[in-house]
Amino acid sequence: MNRFFKLFSLLFLGILLSFTTFNDKKIIVIDPGHGGTDLGISKNGILEKDIVLDIAKRIKALNKNENIEIVLTRESDAATTLTGRTDLINKLKPSMVISLHINNSKNTETTGNIIFTKPETFDFAKNLASNFGDCKIEEANLHLLRNSKSPAMLLELGYMSNETDRTYLNSEAGKDEISRKVIAFINEH
């Protein structure tokens, strides 16, 4: 009986500890845009939904910080509604949300990054922008920003319409470099 009680106490302590550890972790949500039949921007068979998912997975894999838990809004090529995304975000209550997208322009010369943000996340956006060379910050009234109770930003990783950006975004080196810039920013916070 005594031994049983000891075992039970140990088990209970274990559960308590793992629960505490989980709660102590800072949750960061990475939201790869689009998915399923929603391809996002596509050009020459290169799909926005695939590139942003690939980069999101790399960011998660690069996270070696045991105080940070990275959660993706989709782990596969799944159709995920905007409401589904923000419902998940508001349930997780992360300290930050970064949504990943690729831009498009009629002008094929247009290049560079843009961070769309809300006023209360402007400082976060400035820090993230400093990790990218050519990066504008703009306020935008987007569903994900408006309906996330957590600080949220939408990062446009470059232009599908620009050949240099597209080649970079579709390359191993490009995807790796972008992921490292994002994880560096996450680790600074």
Ligand SMILES: [Zn+2]
């Ligand atoms: Zn998009």
